[in-house]
Amino acid sequence: LPAGGAFSTSAEITGRAFAFDYANPTPADVTTATADMITAYNDAAGRTAGVGPNLNLGGGTITTQTLAPGVYTWGTAVTLTAGNILTLSGGPNDVWIFQIAGTLTTAATSSINLTGGALPKNVFWQVAGASVNVGAAPAHFEGVVLAQVTINFGNQASANSRLLAQAAVNLSQNALTPPAP
Numbered sequence: 001l002p003a004g005g006a007f008s009t010s011a012e013i014t015g016r017a018f019a020f021d022y023a024n025p026t027p028a029d030v031t032t033a034t035a036d037m038i039t040a041y042n043d044a045a046g047r048t049a050g051v052g053p054n055l056n057l058g059g060g061t062i063t064t065q066t067l068a069p070g071v072y073t074w075g076t077a078v079t080l081t082a083g084n085i086l087t088l089s090g091g092p093n094d095v096w097i098f099q100i101a102g103t104l105t106t107a108a109t110s111s112i113n114l115t116g117g118a119l120p121k122n123v124f125w126q127v128a129g130a131s132v133n134v135g136a137a138p139a140h141f142e143g144v145v146l147a148q149v150t151i152n153f154g155n156q157a158s159a160n161s162r163l164l165a166q167a168a169v170n171l172s173q174n175a176l177t178p179p180a181p
Contacts, residue, residue, distance in 0.1 A: 001022065004023050005022060005023055006018075006022050006023045006024065006025065006026045007022060007026065008022070012171075012173065018030060034166070037146065037164040037166070038166070040124075040144075040146055040164070041126055041146040041148065041164075041166075044097050044099065044124050044126035044146055045099060045126050045128070047071050047097055047099070048071065049071065049073040049099060050070060050071045050072045050073040050099070054070050054071060054072045054073065055072075055073050056073070056074050056075060056076065057072055057074070059076070060074050060076040060077055060078050060079060060102070061078075061079055061081060062078060062079065062080045062081065062084065062086055063081060063084045064083075064084045064085050064086070065086065065087070066087040066088075066089050066115075067086065067087070067088055067089070067096065068089065068090060069088075069090040069094035069095055069096055069118075070096065070097075071096075071097045071099065072096070072097070072098050072099070073099040074098075074099070074100050074101060074102070075101045076101060076102050077100070077101075077102030077103045077104070077105070077129060078098075078100050078102065078103075078104050078105070079104075079105045079106075079107075080105070080106040080107060080110045080112070081107055081110065082107035082108070082109045082110060083107070083109045083110065084107075084110045085110065085111050085112075085113055086110075086111070086112045086113070087112075087113045087114075087115055088112065088113070088114050088115070088118050088123060088142070089114075089115045089116045089118060090116055090117070090118045091116060091117045091118065092117045092118070092119050092122075093122070094118060094122060095122045095123075095124075096118075096122065096123045096124065096143070097124045097126065098123075098124065098125045098126065098143075099126050100125070100126065100127045100128065100129065101128050101129065102128070102129035103127065103129035103130055103131050103132070103133065104125060104127045104129065104131075104132045104133070105132075105133045105134075105135075106133070106134050106135055106139055106141065107135045107139070108135030108136045108137070108138070108139050108154055108157075109135070109138065109139070110135065110139060111138070111139060111140035111141070112140065112141050112142045112143070113140070113142065114142050114160075119179060119180075120142045120143050120144070120160040120161060120179040121144065121162075121179035121180060121181065123142055123143030123144065124143060124144050124146060125143055125144065125145045125146065125147075126146045127145065127146065127147045127148060128148050129148070129149070130149050130150065131147070131149055131150045131151070131152055132145055132147045132150070132151045132152065132165075133152045133154075134151075134152070134153045134154055134157045134159070135154045135157060136154030136155040136156060136157055136172075137154070137155065137156035137157050137158070138157075138158075139154060139157040139158075140157065140158050140159065141153075141157065141158070141159040141160075141161055142159065142160050142161065143160075143161055143179075144161065144162045144164070144179070145161060145162070145163050145164060145165070146164055147163075147164065147165040147166065148165075148166055149165065149166060149167045149168075150165055150167050150168045150169075150170065151163050151165045151168070151169045151170065152170045153169075153170065153171050153172060153174045153176075154172065155172040155173055155174075156172070156173050156174065156175070157174055158174065158175040158176070159174065159175075159176050159177070160177045160178075160179055161176060161177075161178070161179070162178050162179060163176070
């Protein structure tokens with residue numbers, strides 16, 4: 001961060017990094033972004049909960065499977081276990097909302113994939129627990145993360161995502177591609 005700068009740069013990122021205590025107009029921009037994130041978080045949390053097979057799927061333990069569009073709700077933590085692939089299959093206008101009361105953890109050898117034209121901008125992970133934890137490479141993640149507290153990405157994990165947290169986003173040499181709006 002240059003003295004009096006509104007943004008910082010790093011060899012670790014392509015683009016710019018912003019924080020609340022940087023020079024103007026960054027504090028106002030960060031405040032607006034935070035308010036927008038909270039609005040999106042509350043919208044996702046306020047959707048009608050998943051029912052039947054979309055309620056507490058796998059008791060919070062996800063294995064290799066394909067999910068159709070819809071709202072999926074867990075009253076617990078959710079874990080995508082090692083070696084498993086969660087596939088979200090649908091078209092470019094289909095939406096998935098994952099409401100998770102606890103933490104979300106994906107193992108280093110797990111991934112989330114989209115098929116059938118599904119788009120990462122239409123996948124929302126609303127996580128009320130203490131953290132979202134994505135394992136190290138070759139872990140891969142898809143979708144918009146709306147975390148109440150913290151997001152942690154393992155070393156060199158990749159994602160087609162927007163990572164929005166109310167406390168912190170911790171990265172370690174990650175390849176992140178934001179979805180098109």
